[in-house]
Amino acid sequence: MALETHPDRGGPGTPLLQAKTLTKHFPLGGGAVVRAVDGVDFAVMKGETLGVVGESGCGKSTTARVVMQLIPQDKGEMLFDGEIVGGKDLTLKEYRRQAQMVFQDSYASLNPRLTIEDSIAFGPTVHGVSKAAAILRARDLLQRVGLDPARFAARYPHELSGGQRQRVNIARALALGPRLVILDEAVSALDKSVEAQVLNLLADLREEFGLTYIFISHDLNVVRFISDRVMVMYLGEVVEIGPVEELYNDPRHPYTKALLSAMPSMDPDNRTMEAPLTGDPPNPINPPEGCRFHPRCPQAQTVCSKVKPALVVTASEDGTRRAACHMEIPGSGHSRAPSLEAAA
Amino acid sequence: MTAIIESAAPIVVPPLAKSPGYWTGVWRRFKKDKVAVGAGLVVLAIILMAVFADYVAPADPTRSSMLRRLRPIGTPGYPLGADELGRDMLSRLIHGARLSLFMGVVPVFIAFVFGSVIGVAAGFFGGKFNTITMRTVDVFYAFPSVLLAIALSGALGAGITNSLLSLTIVFIPPIARIAESVTTQVRSMDYVEAARASGANALTIIRVHVLGNVLGPIFVYATSLISVSMILASGLSFLGLGTKPPTPEWGLMLNTLRTAIYVQPWVAALPGAAIFITSISFNLLSDGLRSAMDVKG
Known part of the structure; x- marks a missing residue:
């Protein structure tokens, strides 16, 4: 054969x-x-x-x-x-x-x-x-x-x-x-x-x-x-997905932002002085309620600890980019979320 | 994507110079180990002696002489003395090697086969199958081996076949344990995962990827049991559960000469010395094999 x-x-x-x-x-x-x-x-x-x-x-x-x-x-x-x-x-x-x-x-x-x-x-x-x-x-x-x-x-x-x-x-x-x-x-x-x-x-x-x-x-x-x-x-979930250059140049999820800013820069003038992520290390045994990233997230608000954000289309016309963050969901209750009218 | 199109003509694979494999390296390291090589030569000599006992032995091992009982070592015609029935000790020791070696090697070999099958299967399939198999094995493992051998032989009755059987049963659990633990290690290696990822079934994976990596260590462990088996077999004979007189067997000889220990202590100790030399040679040989095989790659 x-x-x-x-x-x-x-x-x-x-x-x-x-x-x-x-x-x-x-x-x-x-x-x-x-x-x-x-x-x-x-x-x-x-x-x-x-x-x-x-x-x-x-x-x-x-x-x-x-x-x-x-x-x-x-x-x-x-x-x-x-x-x-x-x-x-x-x-x-x-x-x-x-x-x-x-x-x-x-x-x-x-x-x-x-x-x-x-x-x-x-x-x-x-x-x-x-x-x-x-x-x-x-x-x-x-x-x-x-x-x-x-x-x-x-x-x-x-x-x-x-x-x-x-x-x-x-x-x-x-x-x-x-x-x-x-x-x-x-x-x-x-x-x-x-x-x-x-x-x-x-x-x-x-x-x-x-x-x-x-x-x-x-x-x-x-x-x-x-x-x-x-x-x-x-923590076992997809938080953001998208074309590589768009995602690297304009990360939408705070975790992606933190990850990317943790990349060592080749330019000495551009070096990061403080740790991009603080807070408890992730524990997949008892993941946090709501958004799993909220305990470490600098932009976390009340909604983040209560409601789990869905992976929604974001920042792109063609739907190639998705992120799971309340700041991207219109009317989610997060103060930085786009308004429902703007989305409509 | 390229497809393999097989032509009608047989495919000729040009042979390549094989680089020295794993076993070449094992042999190279083993050769450097003087003690192990020496032990190996002693084992070889004992095996040859047992095989050619009829030609090597100076006298008939069963011919007794009431006049020449318990002669000391060095008596003319009796280089290692004579036993309590006036039989030539040297000839009896040479002939006794046959049965002692047989009782050392055969139970361990049979147990090696069965123990490996049980242990490799338990280790490879894991889960509940492993738990059930290994706990069952542990029941036997819990008994001290001497006690278990005596109990089994006692229950089965005296005789060579029965002591062979009981010794085999005694050695299956420890070999299965080792086989299980080595297999569990190998199973978690990425090359086994890769083999599963290529769609191979369990038997193919065991045959190609597991056995080659586990049989060596299991075999080395099994060789270390040969000496134990010989001693246990001698013990069974000593207790009258193994060979029956007048068949020469080291354990039995030790038993029958026991009464002469104050008259001719050196002669009485000879079968013990033979057991000791043979078992320690097997142990040193297996230690040497172990360290020769214990190098990565």
Whole structure:
């Protein structure tokens, strides 16, 4: 059997992946629950790169694992090119051919007992490709990620550097010919020069294979470089989503503003003197009532601690930008909210 | 996206020079460990001695002589003395190695197979399955191994097969424990997640990604049990639950020579010394293997 190409079934207008109220709670002992991902809605269009940013513990990686179906969601569903993931039109196994993931730890994500060509060839053999064909494909992919197969194919992971291993992981993810690649902090563990090389490689591969990326990172500069759109997460929820330049130049949610102002400036005259965020660190076990950001928000008012703001269209004519903040909801009760008349 | 189109002609994969693998490194490190290599040679010598006992032993191990009972070490014709029935000690020790080694290796090997299956399954599938399996295993683990072996042998009755069976049951729980804990570690590695993400089923993941990483450590642990098994088997024979006379077996010999301890203490101690040397060699060998395998990559 050969791995045939995946047809574009829904057409260019259908999002490649649509997540609807994805929820994942981890129960702790004694009735406590970690709300790692709490009703996350987003869509990834074909051929775009969606960056996902947020502090540690905001649910970025859990979201990635749920999207990859490594852990099942508690609630919500996902549509892949218009079909329900795990439904009768798109089985989980078939979905996993079309969606792949690159992990942060390049060493832990390669089996130390397998040569790297065997690691890359494993996925295709699972899907019925003969071993010989899978090995040839692995060598071809090694070439494409910039590793000479004659030198590297028969090596073991510990003989490679971090950057080389991450290239192998990318090749492994591409071995099944996926349409969606989830990059979970894929370049975060690499040093800056190697990181830049791998980012360029990812950008090239996106063109070459027509890939769609979900790019998860805590590094705002990297996300800006590679993403078309950015999703900002806070305590398991999406607080803002929008095209990268608009969002970076004109953040609407106070949390996004705080995140962006925490970026170190390259200009010494422009340096930030005080911490952009104060207050208690977020606790996903007992998230605050109302808007989850209100205890740390400089603009918080009474309404923020009572009512949970919906993710509404904001600051754009075409509806590409959304934010979950009472200051963006007309008539929300926040003094800075736009008036209902202005909105009408 | 490129597709793989398989032509009718068989695909030829050009072979590449394999870089030295994990086991090459293990062997290189093991070779440097003088103690472990020495222990390995002793184990090899004992195994060869047991296999070729008929050719190595100077005399018939069961031929007794009432006139030559309890001769000291160095008696002409009896290099290691004679036992309480005048049988040649050296020949009996050489022949006894067969059964002692058999009782050391076979129960541990069978337990290695079953314990690994139980432990790897429990560790890999986790959750309730793990809890139920491992708590059941813990029930057996709670008994001291000597006590459990004696109780089982006593219940099953004397004889080699029964002591083999009881020793196997004794060794399954500790091996399953180790297998479970190693598998739990491996299961959480990203390469197992990546394998799941590529759509592989549990059996394929266990075969390709888990076994290769857990069998080594489990095997090393199991080799350390060989000495325990030998000692337990000797103990069972000593208590009359294992081999029956006149079959030479180190534990049984220790038992029957017990009465002669004041007459010929050195001769009476010989089977004990044989057990000691063999078990400590197995232990040192497994320690050496452990440290040789304990290096990342």
